[in-house]
Amino acid sequence: MSEEKEKGLNFIEQIIEKDLSEGLHEGRILTRFPPEPNGYLHIGHAKAICVNFETAKKYGGKTNLRFDDTNPEKEDTKYVDAIKADIKWLGFEWNGEERYTSDYFDTLFDYALKLVKEGKAYVDEQSAEIISEQKGTHTEEGKNSPFRDRPIEENVTRFEEMRDGKHPEGSMVLRAKVDMSSPNMHLRDPFIYRIKHETHHRSGDKWCIYPMYDFAHGQSDSIEGITHSFCSLEFEVHRPLYNWLIEELEIFPSKQREFARLNLNYTIMSKRKLLRLVEDNVVDGWDDPRMPTISGLRRRGYTSDSIRNFCTKVGIARRENVIDVALLEFSVKEHLNKITPRVMCVLDPIKVIITNYPEGETEDLTLINNPEDEDAGSRIVPFSKEIYIERNDFMIDAPKKFFRLKPEGFVRLKGAYIIQADSHLTDENGEVTEIHCTYFPDSKSGEDTSGIKCKGVVHWVSTHHAVDVEVRQYDRLFSDESPDGDKEKDFMEFLNPESLTILENCKAEPHLKSAEPGDKFQFQRLGYFCVDTKYTTSDKLVFNRTVTLRDSWAKMQKK
């Protein structure tokens, strides 16, 4: 916090500071996060959450959590719980208990009735098709409905009948009487109440009419005394209606402001499309580690700190943007580098026999846990005659710049000795099966007097002490930068067939035996990994690769 740079305010902060300087609402700041409980939260919501919670906090205000539940068809309580858990996990605390738009159904009905009684709303009994036709187009004005000027008493009666369940779905609708000739389609007598004979997840069967978004959101903001209502750009065209209703209803004047939603390359953010991935079993549920959902990122090993930092780096503005996923990845690496203990795990093991090391002997080596954090201490790693190293750390015809093990070459075993490759065995396919090496007793890590210079350092695990673990390597779910950007092709065509690789024969140092689900580590030289919370059992550890380390060797090879 103290290192906070003197960067200018974002436009939302500018608005707030201006309001504050003008004494708006006596300096009270109240924002809200209004999810619809019809799906899981994703990284895009995380940005919205940060915008609302962090700006309110910055100015001494609070944030309400309000479930926008006006469409009983799609909403469910199970999503409510998941959403609450995700917000808490992200580290935010909402103002008091969570709220629900459905809690305001009585008030909302009264508001609507007030409009009806003042001749500002009417019941339209035409079909959806007819109404749609009358609505006009962008270039063509709309036409008034024949029901537009029916008597107020008749409107009151009909509206009450709607409420009382006397009419079937789709037979009639309550409309605000605004302006059918407005260039803004949302002002052409928008629907504000519709009939839905549907059981609501909270109000049950009490209601069979439900307010539309435009007649629920702004009013709920107002009821709660929200001072600043931040939403995404797509709602900009709704703002005139938002304001019109507040004025006509003469209720608390909340103000709506819009900002650009988060877009990530190689990622899909649409709830509908995410749902398809889940339903088509392309992924393993909403919390699949490849999903951009909060729960997916959490299972993948992301920390809430890193997600919040990412949201800060991304900024807030009003222009469309596509953030590079590399920035998200950088954000986790930045955090994980500071907090994770280093540990050795061989993903693709190949056996190394140290011919001059005494048979049956084990040596306890002390390795530091985290060079970035002195308090992290150290641990014991057993060393012996037989070890595993990474298959790709040995190369027969190695280029000059290959600093790892090659015939006749030297390499340092991390935290242990320098070894030299003498010979190797291969199978019928030419695959190396075993490497024979000699070690230099006077080259022990920390007390090396051998004078041998070797640039390469390699991680290893003693075969007899190794823990068998499964490692799941994840890559981006889509191979195209904007999977939903093609009008011709379905986003499913861009799925990356290699987004998941399961390695079942990995060897980890014994220290890992006590790892618990959710624990995070840096597998030295490889990346950051966490113990999977779903598939790990008492006798099988499953690790998820959160993100790889930067690999300059791989980069060099590409050239």
Next chain:
RNA sequence: UGUCCCAUGGUGUAAUGGUAACACCCCAGUUUUUGGUACUGGUAUUCAAGGUUCGAGUCCUUGUGGGACAACCA
């Protein structure tokens, strides 16, 4: 064809009429018992044309480009 919004390095975001900067990415190097981290340096930017002004990324006009908008969804 209409209305509204937006336009700053490759990607994002600042600069509030006064020296265009920060982060990520990319490149080169230093350090290193992680080809990690850290550090140093580098490439690269105001959509265009007019106007206002001593001075414009910022204000005005026009153009160009991108986005949004016609669900009994939110």
